[in-house]
Amino acid sequence: xxxxxxxxxxxxxxxxxxxxxxxxxxxxxxxxxxxxxxxxxxxxxxxxxxxxxxxxxxxxxxxxxxxxxxxxxxxxxxxxxxxxxxxxxxxxxxxxxxxxxxxxxxxxxxxxxxxxxxxxxxxxxxxxxxxxxxxxxxxxxxxxxxxxxxxxxxxxxxxxxxxxxxxxxxxxxxxxxxxxxxxxxxxxxxxxxxxxxxxxxxxxxxxxxxxxxxxxxxxxxxxxxxxxxxxxxxxxxxxxxxxxxxxxxxxxxxxxxxxxxxxxxxxxxxxxxxxxxxxxxxxxxxxxxxxx
Numbered sequence: 001x002x003x004x005x006x007x008x009x010x011x012x013x014x015x016x017x018x019x020x021x022x023x024x025x026x027x028x029x030x031x032x033x034x035x036x037x038x039x040x041x042x043x044x045x046x047x048x049x050x051x052x053x054x055x056x057x058x059x060x061x062x063x064x065x066x067x068x069x070x071x072x073x074x075x076x077x078x079x080x081x082x083x084x085x086x087x088x089x090x091x092x093x094x095x096x097x098x099x100x101x102x103x104x105x106x107x108x109x110x111x112x113x114x115x116x117x118x119x120x121x122x123x124x125x126x127x128x129x130x131x132x133x134x135x136x137x138x139x140x141x142x143x144x145x146x147x148x149x150x151x152x153x154x155x156x157x158x159x160x161x162x163x164x165x166x167x168x169x170x171x172x173x174x175x176x177x178x179x180x181x182x183x184x185x186x187x188x189x190x191x192x193x194x195x196x197x198x199x200x201x202x203x204x205x206x207x208x209x210x211x212x213x214x215x216x217x218x219x220x221x222x223x224x225x226x227x228x229x230x231x232x233x234x235x236x237x238x239x240x241x242x243x244x245x246x247x248x249x250x251x252x253x254x255x256x257x258x259x260x261x262x263x264x265x266x267x268x269x270x271x272x273x274x275x276x277x278x279x280x281x282x283x284x285x286x287x288x289x290x291x292x
Contacts, residue, residue: 023037039257043079044254081245081247082240089289093271096119099122100218102280103125103126106152107131117156146172149174169191169198171186171202184214184215184216210235212292213268220259236263238262239258239262242288244274270290273289274288
């Protein structure tokens with residue numbers, strides 16, 4: 001009986017590994033169903049699955065699993081782990097912060113996590129439970145909250161809301177201007193029953209400025225997504241350009257997916273970018289320093 005099941009197990013083992021590799025490297029987001037698997041099985045998860053499978057096979061095959069896991073780990077580190085020398089920050093440079101606040105946190109939590117008050121901050125999934133208190137404590141600054149969309153914007157200087165649009169499936173873009181820089185605060189619908197292709201068609205149609213522009217938010221797709229092709233062409237990814245460490249911002253400090261992004265137009269200079277790990281949200285905070 002054991003001799004019968006052993007070859008079957010080996011076959012299942014090979015099929016699982018080939019399927020996972022095909023999903024990640026070939027199929028990706030070629031269809032709606034494929035995209036769901038692509039988001040569910042990022043490279044770190046595939047590596048863990050291969051290592052778990054290696055425990056249940058014989059020594060003869062285990063070495064191949066370990067070699068494959070090592071190869072995939074190398075690929076992941078080369079793609080996701082960044083090392084850059086930051087530039088010196090001057091007084092006139094802008095510090096810009098984005099954080100998915102996970103509905104329980106507010107501006108004061110974000111200031112504390114960031115260790116000080118930045119020039120511009122955008123919060124997603126922000127329910128503004130202490131917004132009145134925040135405004136009383138910081139009367140010299142400017143704050144606005146979009147209740148339905150759960151987006152908060154903070155600035156040390158006055159800003160102007162240019163446009164706010166929400167898609168049929170509740171993806172939101174808020175276009176605002178500070179110090180002659182166009183900002184787009186983005187929160188893309190993350191529900192698994194809403195194809196990202198629909199929502200990024202909406203996003204691409206609204207982001208018309210490609211110069212003197214910063215786009216930041218929770219995109220709910222990883223950096224490897226095909227839906228970010230236009231961003232990679234027209235903007236610099238702040239963390240890939242000047243970040244250190246793992247690019248991924250989700251989940252609970254485990255670097256699985258880079259769902260949160262700050263994109264900076266190529267006429268602006270990215271000086272330094274940092275990911276701030278926290279257990280106050282399942283998303284890490286992102287902050288970058290920009291020079292005009």
